Amino acid sequence: MTLPFHPDISLLLEGIPHPAMILNTGFRILSMNRLMEAMTGYPKQRVSGVHGELVVRSNTGNARGQLYSHVLQTGEAASVTGDVLNCYRRKIPVQYTVSMLRDESGGKCGLLVIAENIAARQHNAKTGKGDFNSIELIGYSPKMQKVFDMIPLMAQTDASVLLTGETGTGKDKIAEIVHQQSSRARFPFIKVNCGALPLGLLESELFGHVKGAFTGASRNKPGMFKLADRGTLFLTEVGDMPMPLQVKLLSVLDDRKFVPVGGEESIRVDVRIIAATHWPLREQVRNHTFREDLFYRLNVLHVHLPPLRERESDVRYLLDHFLQKFTTALGKSIVGFTPAAMQSLLNYHFPGNVRELSNIVEYAVNICKKKKINKEQLPTYLFDKQLQENRQNETVPAKAVEPIHPTSNRSDAGEDRPTEINGSSWVDIERQMMVDALRKYGGNRTKAAENLGWGRMKLWRKMKNSGLLQ
């Protein structure tokens, strides 16, 4: 596309938030921004016309301008991690990116060089464990420490990673951190849920399609593999991937190229794969529902995330963290849990792991009106399950649990016993709270609203939203 104007190159360079310079085809400096002047220690006027590598002295395989020549010949941008030694005798770690510039006629006219200072990123990677807290990855148990120890190792390689663990154990977070700490951090991190889409759609989603490939394909679509080029593709629920697609995925992993749906030309990509599943993949391989060769291809670096019940020492830290998070978010002044509430939480086995724990704390913080969360402010299903377990242990048959009813205008509910909540979403929990409160006060909305700490209008609105009113 031809621009309707000719931008001032110097001003354009100033708009880049990293040290940047433009070289001509002989690799001499044409222009550089102030950040590049500051990094190298040379003012633009003094080094204009000098070979770029003599000024930006890097160790990125650019001796005698080899990297520049490669980019100019192939036209493909290169991005290398290394350092720059400036005239103040300081080594600065950089992500050195060289890309080719073309003029309006399409001819090669020079190179754009960006030397992003990655000192801060490297510092973060070195300081390691403590920093995971800021991204809600909390764990002091030995099993989690082992996982944390693996993160830097996974980050410094391009090998495929397989993350396994129950739902809610933090597979997505680990994948994101590995990407953020890797040299691919500045390129896209794309997540694809392999279990969410049917075969045809998933194939088109992953590999893209060309215009006219199938009915409704009115334009070319690049696909997630293409979009994640030079970055990371996170395939979650890979165990649910249909068999025919597993073959195609395997071939992409082997050849690093693929053909879009309905296309003829293969596209070359440089993508790092992180796969995750909550299924035991080995078992799936034995049952012939997952390809063995793909399993071994993905299982280069395997990390198993322990369920919360195996990291009991972390529960208190997680409770404190989420309590603080939700208290701050909701502007409340809750300081903690009563001993009885804490004991109940510690006794609970959290089948939904950290996600469930977070939801429980969010629920409790929402309905707590005091300084400390007590037992009554915890979701009732917590105790029902404990009760059921106890009953099962005592070999007494469990009483059938009353389901949620669509309307609340039941005056026959004289009992105060809270009802089992089947879903763990906040909407379900809130709905059940309303049902319980209305039942308790015989359908009196004013009293129910008061009990919930809401206004009458708010209760009416929420009842309407959750289908409790016709």
Add this chain to the structure above:
Amino acid sequence: MRKLLIPIQGDFVAPRFDLATEILIVRFENQKMVGEPKTIIMERPSEENLCQMAVEENITDMVCGGIEELHYNFLVWKKVTVLDAVIGDWRTVLDKTLAGTLSQGEILIHSDDEQPML
């Protein structure tokens, strides 16, 4: 008599001291070269080996491109006069060093110059 060491790369002073593999050693006295310049090709780049070489060869002067503070301080401590961050064709640099007119951080290339090979 003084002894000058210049890490070089092609026709230029090597951009980085720690990555240089070609070393030029020149003996000079009263602004004139004594004998022929000596070129050493190192097996692999190493700033530690270069510093050691400077000490063993009794180098009194050194001209280089980028050098780390640590190695600069070491050489200065070993009484080597170091002119660093110099950019230019090593022959011109050598002439200016002999004449005593080279300064630290000098750039001896101009935009309209026909530049030799890096």
